[in-house]
Amino acid sequence: VELSGSFTNTIDRIWEKLKGWGDKFLSIKGKAILIKAVIQSIPSYAISLFRLPKGLTSEIKRLCARFWWGSDHKNRKIHMRTWSRLCKPKIEGGLGFRDFETFNRTLLAEQ
Secondary structure, three states, rough: OOOOOOHHHHHHHHHHHHHHHOOOOOOHHHHHHHHHHHHHHHHHHHHHHHHOOHHHHHHHHHHHHHHOOOOOOOOOOOOOOOOOOOOOOOOOOOOOOOOOHHHHHHHHHHO
16 A cells, blocks of 8 residues: 555554554453554544545554454454444444544544
């Protein structure tokens, strides 16, 4: 995915956080908290100001999904649910992860 230079820093910051935590043995709850509290907060400022390219939002989604399912570059694990289903609220059977495209449109609509 070719990303503009303005947003590569965001992807790099997310990748560094995930890479640092990837070797640790985290429970499912620990992974969910890390994704929600740390990873999804990194692009929040950019999301509130700019319409992000679809390539950027899909790359963030891809990195989060790989971390969630425990995949790496060599080994791909089976994804038991789609990422869109995991982005649904907990009351609807999801885990409450953010869908960055929808979140981006919502924040821009508020302005």
